[in-house]
Amino acid sequence: MFFVMAALVGCNSQNAETTSTEPAADGPPAAQFVLENVSGNVYRAGLGGGGGHTTVLLVTSEGVILADPIRADFAEWLKAELRERFGTEVKYVIYSHHHPDHASGGAVFADSAIFVGHENMSVNLANIPSNSAPMDTDGNGVIEKSEAAGGTLNSFDQVDTNQNGVLEAAEINASIRPLNLTYQDQLLITLGDGEVEVRHSPPAHSDDMSVLYFPEDKVVFAVDFLQINRLPGGLTGFLSGYPVSSYEAAIETVTALDFEIIVQGHSELVGSKADVEAFSALLRTTETEVAKAIAAGQSLDQTLEAVMLPDYADWLLYNTRREALVADMYRFQTE
Numbered sequence: 001m002f003f004v005m006a007a008l009v010g011c012n013s014q015n016a017e018t019t020s021t022e023p024a025a026d027g028p029p030a031a032q033f034v035l036e037n038v039s040g041n042v043y044r045a046g047l048g049g050g051g052g053h054t055t056v057l058l059v060t061s062e063g064v065i066l067a068d069p070i071r072a073d074f075a076e077w078l079k080a081e082l083r084e085r086f087g088t089e090v091k092y093v094i095y096s097h098h099h100p101d102h103a104s105g106g107a108v109f110a111d112s113a114i115f116v117g118h119e120n121m122s123v124n125l126a127n128i129p130s131n132s133a134p135m136d137t138d139g140n141g142v143i144e145k146s147e148a149a150g151g152t153l154n155s156f157d158q159v160d161t162n163q164n165g166v167l168e169a170a171e172i173n174a175s176i177r178p179l180n181l182t183y184q185d186q187l188l189i190t191l192g193d194g195e196v197e198v199r200h201s202p203p204a205h206s207d208d209m210s211v212l213y214f215p216e217d218k219v220v221f222a223v224d225f226l227q228i229n230r231l232p233g234g235l236t237g238f239l240s241g242y243p244v245s246s247y248e249a250a251i252e253t254v255t256a257l258d259f260e261i262i263v264q265g266h267s268e269l270v271g272s273k274a275d276v277e278a279f280s281a282l283l284r285t286t287e288t289e290v291a292k293a294i295a296a297g298q299s300l301d302q303t304l305e306a307v308m309l310p311d312y313a314d315w316l317l318y319n320t321r322r323e324a325l326v327a328d329m330y331r332f333q334t335e
């Protein structure tokens, strides 16, 4: 039997631009937004390109169940596209996790949709997002301009709406529509002739992850704690410092499902169960190879040259992310 546990929580209207660690804020124009069929009534939509943020949706007889809204301009485009192609609107938004580069823009659907996420996400939205927290080097719960980097620094003055020179959690999270419905372990959502199973995976990348499973079409959607034919951006930062064993436990939530196609949170690449297992193997191989180098007394620089991960040379971002992944694994095992 499917276990359903849900709770209604407060709902406030908020809408503003925000920051991200992946380059979404200044991403491609609407002309590159995509909406395409995956299988049956499940569609993949996103910003386009090899790193573009991606979401999924199920078209049912009573409206659309959508995963991440990603950001406001994309959400506006998608809303119009769904009206034109299917004559329908979004009834549920189900967040994969709290990071603003995936969870922003939901206010566009607030006139028709219920917002759903894991119960930890409500807690996380009261704080600096975990993918921004490493910038808060003095640990005071806000990001000073001197601490900001990358996209956060570029968008600092827009996000600092009260102009006090620091980014507070409320400012960083202002573009994320709060949750109406939370759950603890699993949640079944039925709408018209469609349904989605929402499952919480153990903490990895974030502690509020939701995996979406569409049983009719055997499609699964999982974000950021796994990648398909694409290297992750290191173990600290993008993977947020959880050990490899945490990722394996989270990935088990996915591999336990009877699915044929997995859609990931970045890029147009979809995959199979074998691709998910290949990602686990990448993490384990990196961990093992780095451990060998450390045991042999190799320095970080020597380890970066020794651990080339040749089996993954054809994956997206291999050239730009291999060193960061190896370096983070090295620090993880030595600090």
Ligand SMILES: [Zn+2]
Residues within 6 Å of the ligand: 097, 099, 131, 205, 206, 224
């Ligand atoms: Zn994330």
